Amino acid sequence: MITLDHVSKTFESKGRTVRAVDDVSLTIGAGQLHVLIGPSGSGKTTTMRMINRLETPTAGRITVDGRDVLAMDVVELRRSIGYVIQQGGLLPHLTVAENVAMVPRLLGWQRHRRRERAEELLGLVGLPAGQFADRYPRELSGGQQQRVGVARALAADPPIVLMDEPFGAVDPITRKQLQRELRRVQAAVNKTIVFVTHDIGEAFLLGDQIALMADGRLVQNGTPADLLRRPATPFVTAFTGEDRGLRALEYTTLAEVADAAGSVPATDGDTLPGELSILEAGRELARRGETGVDGFWVSDRGGRKTGYLSYRRFAAMLGEALGPAGATAGEADGDALPA
Amino acid sequence: MLEDPFSFVEYIRENPDDFLRFLSQHVQLTLLSVLFGVVIAVPAAILASRVGLLARPLTGIASVGQTIPSLAVLGLLIPFLGIGFRPALVALTIQAFLPIFLNAYVGIRSVDRAVLDAARGMGTSGGQLLRMVELPLASPVIFAGIQTATVQNIAIATLAAYIGGGGLGDLILQGLSTLNGALLFAGAVPVAVLAITTELALGRLRRWIVPEGLRPTGS
Numbered sequence: 432m433i434t435l436d437h438v439s440k441t442f443e444s445k446g447r448t449v450r451a452v453d454d455v456s457l458t459i460g461a462g463q464l465h466v467l468i469g470p471s472g473s474g475k476t477t478t479m480r481m482i483n484r485l486e487t488p489t490a491g492r493i494t495v496d497g498r499d500v501l502a503m504d505v506v507e508l509r510r511s512i513g514y515v516i517q518q519g520g521l522l523p524h525l526t527v528a529e530n531v532a533m534v535p536r537l538l539g540w541q542r543h544r545r546r547e548r549a550e551e552l553l554g555l556v557g558l559p560a561g562q563f564a565d566r567y568p569r570e571l572s573g574g575q576q577q578r579v580g581v582a583r584a585l586a587a588d589p590p591i592v593l594m595d596e597p598f599g600a601v602d603p604i605t606r607k608q609l610q611r612e613l614r615r616v617q618a619a620v621n622k623t624i625v626f627v628t629h630d631i632g633e634a635f636l637l638g639d640q641i642a643l644m645a646d647g648r649l650v651q652n653g654t655p656a657d658l659l660r661r662p663a664t665p666f667v668t669a670f671t672g673e674d675r676g677l678r679a680l681e682y683t684t685l686a687e688v689a690d691a692a693g694s695v696p697a698t699d700g701d702t703l704p705g706e707l708s709i710l711e712a713g714r715e716l717a718r719r720g721e722t723g724v725d726g727f728w729v730s731d732r733g734g735r736k737t738g739y740l741s742y743r744r745f746a747a748m749l750g751e752a753l754g755p756a757g758a759t760a761g762e763a764d765g766d767a768l769p770a
Numbered sequence: 771m772l773e774d775p776f777s778f779v780e781y782i783r784e785n786p787d788d789f790l791r792f793l794s795q796h797v798q799l800t801l802l803s804v805l806f807g808v809v810i811a812v813p814a815a816i817l818a819s820r821v822g823l824l825a826r827p828l829t830g831i832a833s834v835g836q837t838i839p840s841l842a843v844l845g846l847l848i849p850f851l852g853i854g855f856r857p858a859l860v861a862l863t864i865q866a867f868l869p870i871f872l873n874a875y876v877g878i879r880s881v882d883r884a885v886l887d888a889a890r891g892m893g894t895s896g897g898q899l900l901r902m903v904e905l906p907l908a909s910p911v912i913f914a915g916i917q918t919a920t921v922q923n924i925a926i927a928t929l930a931a932y933i934g935g936g937g938l939g940d941l942i943l944q945g946l947s948t949l950n951g952a953l954l955f956a957g958a959v960p961v962a963v964l965a966i967t968t969e970l971a972l973g974r975l976r977r978w979i980v981p982e983g984l985r986p987t988g989s
């Protein structure tokens with residue numbers, strides 16, 4: 432777990448004082464992918480770089496697992512935190528495998544163990560070691576270089592990974608692919624990830640939690656559904672976009688909206704997995720057709736029926752979201768989609 | 771003095787000991803001065819890249835230093851060091867320092883910022899950053915500086931003879947003062963051959979020294 436407690440950072444540059452980060456308090460839970468999003472210059476990168484001490488806060492305190500980062504050995508701290516940047520930052524004079532094994536090398540691992548680990552991770556990020564391990568970074572495409580960057584960040588199995596717009600410089604198609612793969616990788620390794628982006632779609636796709644920043648301040652922090660359904664300020668509404676209703680359907684899961692199973696009479700009917708989004712559920716129900724019951728069951732990962740959702744409520748949610756643009760924007764308490 | 775242009779070969783054949791002594795002095799002056807130049811200039815460049823306050827004065831001195839004619843440097847040192855092999859070596863070391871320092875400084879400073887940032891973020895200590903990242907990445911530029919200094923000093927070492935430092939320049943001076951073409955060419959031709967072969971040999975060596983990942987694609 433990472434905590435930021437009233438953290439500020441000011442830069443002095445050319446006689447001007449820039450308040451890059453302004454009194455930010457934030458808790459990043461273990462195993463969560465926490466997105467920092469905001470317009471360019473809003474302080475996302477600076478906030479992230481204070482966690483591995485590439486920047487030093489001018490005020491406030493940052494802890495990792497309860498320990499003040501400023502009290503830790505800086506080199507040790509950084510070796511325990513993976514770091515991925517937009518420009519890749521691969522070492523051009525080292526092979527792909529050597530790049531991936533950089534932190535293990537700094538930690539003094541034996542050569543064959545480093546190699547084994549590098550090959551394993553290249554496989555994980557979809558770069559077959561046999562084909563890529565001994566190439567040099569300049570022989571790779573931008574997307575492949577970013578995969579190597581992700582593999583490198585994971586090499587020493589750090590509990591925390593910081594990613595600063597890791598897919599920002601690749602083409603949209605590759606970006607989509609890399610985002611999907613990061614989800615798969617995260618399901619496999621389950622790290623605490625701080626992920627900086629300015630792409631709202633990316634934030635909703637990847638984030639367990641999203642912290643929205645503007646002018647160095649934290650505007651709102653919450654789940655994707657929170658930001659969509661209970662925007663704290665008009666800025667959040669504007670930032671999450673015109674099609675936020677649709678987004679809400681895309682990023683709200685059945686498990687979040689179903690009535691608890693105990694509160695409804697047991698009936699027959701379809702059962703849908705709780706991790707489906709409302710949009711996905713709509714498609715699935717359309718495919719299955721009429722059941723003659725007034726709703727359907729929602730199950731957890733183990734297949735247990737944990738909730739029930741009536742078609743009437745389901746239809747109301749769809750109608751609300753697909754209604755005229757802006758219709759839901761004012762309803763900050765989100766009647767349409769009860770939490 | 772324009773007899774047979776190849777009469778210098780005869781001179782060398784007839785005076786092998788003299789010739790070899792001058793040649794060996796010349797090679798020593800060059801190699802030692804470049805060696806000392808590297809030993810002083812590379813750490814100085816590292817220091818300048820680390821301590822911002824030193825960067826300007828050091829690069830300024832080095833740039834201005836390069837514009838002072840070599841003969842003037844030799845002359846200016848006489849009051850302090852006298853004449854002979856050693857003052858000549860000092861003057862040549864100063865000459866070697868300049869291109870090696872400037873190249874090393876520029877080479878280290880022009881390492882991609884993103885690469886440095888990533889390497890720092892991975893937890894490299896200051897020494898590791900230098901050894902594992904900055905020096906390897908700057909090595910092509912540093913090597914080019916050493917190559918320049920070596921070839922340049924082969925030529926400048928000719929002037930050592932003016933202050934009694936020896937070297938092939940001695941033969942050239944003797945030839946000039948006695949209007950003896952054979953002597954003149956016995957000094958001048960080997961200097962030219964030495965410079966050209968060294969340039970070519972170092973060009974070869976460079977390909978071995980530059981890390982594979984930094985070489986142009988397709989090589």
Ligand SMILES: Nc1ncnc2c1ncn2[C@@H]1O[C@H](COP(=O)(O)OP(=O)(O)O)[C@@H](O)[C@H]1O
Binds near residue numbers: 442449451474475476
């Ligand atoms: N090293 C620095 N020196 C001076 N100003 C900086 C420095 N780093 C960032 N800033 C300023 O701090 C603000 C926040 O920057 P940054 O954290 O990079 O924002 P973001 O990542 O959200 O685009 C910007 O105004 C930027 O110009």
Ligand SMILES: [Mg+2]
Binds near residue numbers: 475476477
């Ligand atoms: Mg940024």
